[in-house]
Every structure is written in structure tokens, then in C-alpha cells.
Amino acid sequence: MYVDNWQTQLRKGMLDIVILNLLSHGACHGYEMVQRMRKIEGLKIREGNVYPILARLQQEALVESETRPSTDGPPRKYFKLTDSGGATLADMNSHWEQMIDSIQHIRKGDFL
Amino acid sequence: MTSEHQQWHQLKQNYLKCVEQALASVDSPKTAEILSDVAEHLENKYADLPPEQRTWEAFQQIITEMGPPQEYAELLSEEAPAAKKAIFGINEFLAVVFVVVLMTVGGYMIYNAKKTPPPEPVSKTVEFELDEQVLGKWVTVDFVKTIDEFNPARKTWQGKLFLLSLEFQDNGEVRWQAENRKPMMLEWTKGKIEPFDKRPSFYYLRNIDGQTYLFYEWVSGDVTLRGQEPYYYVLKKEE
Numbered sequence: 060m061y062v063d064n065w066q067t068q069l070r071k072g073m074l075d076i077v078i079l080n081l082l083s084h085g086a087c088h089g090y091e092m093v094q095r096m097r098k099i100e101g102l103k104i105r106e107g108n109v110y111p112i113l114a115r116l117q118q119e120a121l122v123e124s125e126t127r128p129s130t131d132g133p134p135r136k137y138f139k140l141t142d143s144g145g146a147t148l149a150d151m152n153s154h155w156e157q158m159i160d161s162i163q164h165i166r167k168g169d170f171l
Numbered sequence: 172m173t174s175e176h177q178q179w180h181q182l183k184q185n186y187l188k189c190v191e192q193a194l195a196s197v198d199s200p201k202t203a204e205i206l207s208d209v210a211e212h213l214e215n216k217y218a219d220l221p222p223e224q225r226t227w228e229a230f231q232q233i234i235t236e237m238g239p240p241q242e243y244a245e246l247l248s249e250e251a252p253a254a255k256k257a258i259f260g261i262n263e264f265l266a267v268v269f270v271v272v273l274m275t276v277g278g279y280m281i282y283n284a285k286k287t288p289p290p291e292p293v294s295k296t297v298e299f300e301l302d303e304q305v306l307g308k309w310v311t312v313d314f315v316k317t318i319d320e321f322n323p324a325r326k327t328w329q330g331k332l333f334l335l336s337l338e339f340q341d342n343g344e345v346r347w348q349a350e351n352r353k354p355m356m357l358e359w360t361k362g363k364i365e366p367f368d369k370r371p372s373f374y375y376l377r378n379i380d381g382q383t384y385l386f387y388e389w390v391s392g393d394v395t396l397r398g399q400e401p402y403y404y405v406l407k408k409e410e
Contacts, residue, residue, distance in 0.1 A: 071246060089208050090215045105238025110208045111247035114201035128330040133389055133402060
């Protein structure tokens with residue numbers, strides 16, 4: 060139970076960096092984004108979670124949206140990284156690597 | 172509307188209402204946009220379900236996979252989830268409401284599923300009125316922003332046309348065929364196609380250069396939730 064709750068909080072905290080990294084590979088619409096995320100082993104997202112995150116990222120000007128023609132239906136809203144989003148993502152990825160590195164050190168007991 | 176479609180429609184609308192109520196606690200200018208995106212996501216999920224798998228259990232699974240409504244507010248807010256108050260607050264209340272609504276609707280649907288007769292072709296909420304002009308099969312020729320934009324001499328939509336055809340029958344059913352989708356049977360009456368209890372898709376007939384065209388409204392989440400004007404599929408009678 061404790062691990063489940065912790066995983067839920069961890070997942071929520073990670074969604075920003077997950078979505079920004081996904082968008083760094085190219086623009087996509089919300090449904091497509093969720094389908095890609097579902098293929099990632101261990102991610103276990105709640106599908107609706109991406110939309111408030113995308114809304115917040117747009118408010119922060121890290122992501123922007125545009126309507127594009129779709130090959131299998133009416134026009135769809137696509138999300139893409141802004142320049143500011145790309146720079147912020149680079150920063151976040153750097154912090155992420157430092158964090159993983161730090162946790163590894165702690166696990167090994169390097170600080171003892 | 173088939174009974175499965177009614178079940179899905181009601182479940183979807185209840186979920187969207189709960190999400191809207193949860194987002195009201197954040198009071199964000201992005202609320203309408205999020206609801207529109209979520210509605211479109213749900214429509215895609217339903218469309219991707221093969222007809223034989225459109226069961227109450229499958230619909231519930233879709234809603235469960237979307238996540239609890241209160242998470243939308245938590246994720247939209249800049250405040251971290253851990254900073255929220257620990258006592259029973261609005262989000263916990265909405266979670267309870269959501270579960271109660273889901274169980275109530277589910278119980279009602281399951282109870283009635285055993286009692287009601289097979290669905291009739293015409294919705295009980297609308298008296299079927301025949302429009303003889305539309306009977307038969309119509310095939311899509313274009314997709315336009317407004318009716319006036321359509322020009323028979325020059326195709327407006329440069330991409331693939333998702334909706335392929337509409338085939339109106341005199342029993343109040345219309346066969347709706349789209350690209351990479353199994354055909355669906357929807358209900359229709361003069362001037363419109365279901366859903367009749369919400370925003371239906373109206374159709375209009377226009378005679379242009381001696382040819383009759385049917386303009387069919389494409390009612391997406393942008394129309395129902397964001398108040399945008401619908402685009403139109405343009406169809407011509409199959410020869």
C-alpha cells in the first residue's frame with residue numbers, strides 16, 4: 060500500500076519531464092502521446108493525466124499547440140515544445156541525471 | 172441511439188461532469204480546453220473499441236484508465252499534492268461522488284438491461300420523421316469549414332476524408348461508414364442525426380450547379396464544449 064502511494068506520487072511528479080521528453084522527439088496530439096506512453100514498460104500512467112499537465116506546460120510557455128489536418132479524421136490539436144521548453148527540458152534532464160546518480164551513491168553507501 | 176451507445180454516452184458525460192467539478196476548485200482559464208481534450212480522447216477510445224467489445228465492463232475500464240477526476244485538479248494546480256490538506260476536503264468528496272455516480276449509473280443500466288426490450292431503430296425521445304430526399308447512400312466528396320466554402324470544381328480538403336459515406340434507411344437508421352472503422356448504425360430523423368438528447372448533427376441539402384449535396388455537421392468536442400462552429404462533410408448521392 061505504501062509503495063503504491065509512493066509510486067502514484069512519483070508518477071505524478073515525473074509526468075512533466077516524461078511529456079517534455081516525448082515532445083522532444085516531435086509534435087504529437089494527446090491521444091497519440093498517451094498511446095506511446097502506454098507502450099513504455101513500468102510507466103503506468105492514468106490517461107487523463109496528460110491533459111492538465113499539457114495545459115500547465117502551455118501556461119508556462121514550455122509547450123504550444125496548433126491545429127493540423129489529420130490523415131484519419133478532422134483536424135487535430137498537436138502539441139510541440141517551444142524554444143523555452145527545449146531549454147527547460149535540457150535543464151530538467153540534467154537535474155534528473157544528477158538525482159539518479161545521487162540515489163545510486165546512497166544505495167551503494169558511497170557517502171559512508 | 173443503441174443501448175450500448177446510450178450507456179457509453181451517459182458514462183462519458185458523468186465523468187466529464189465530475190472532471191469539470193474537480194477543476195472548478197482550481198479556477199483555471201484552461202478548464203474548457205482540458206474538458207474538450209478529454210472528451211475527444213474518450214471519443215477516440217470508444218471509436219477504437221471493436222463493436223463486439225462495446226460492453227458496460229469495457230466502458231468502465233476506459234473511465235478507470237482515465238484516472239480519478241480529482242487528479243486533474245491536482246496536476247493542473249502548481250501546488251504539490253502533498254501540500255493539500257489531509258482532512259476530508261473537496262477532492263475526497265468529489266472522489267466519493269464519482270464512485271457513487273459510477274455505481275448508481277452502472278446498477279441502473281444493468282438492472283434495466285434485463286428488463287427493457289431490444290432497442291427499436293428510432294429513439295424514444297424523438298418521433299421519426301421521414302425525409303425522402305435523403306434516402307439511399309451518400310458518399311463524401313469534401314470537408315469544409317462552412318457550407319459557403321464548398322466549390323464542386325475544387326476540392327477544399329487536401330487530406331484523406333475520414334467519413335466515407337452515409338446510407339439513410341426508411342426505418343430511422345443511417346449506416347455511418349468511416350475510414351478504418353467498422354460501420355455504425357445511428358438513428359436519424361428529418362434534418363438531423365443522433366444524439367438527440369444532446370447536440371445532434373444537423374444535415375442540410377443544397378443544390379449547387381444542378382447537383383444536390385448533403386452537408387453533414389461534424390460535431391466534435393470543440394463544438395460541444397468550446398462552442399466552436401462545426402465543420403461540414405460534403406456528400407453526394409452515390410450513382
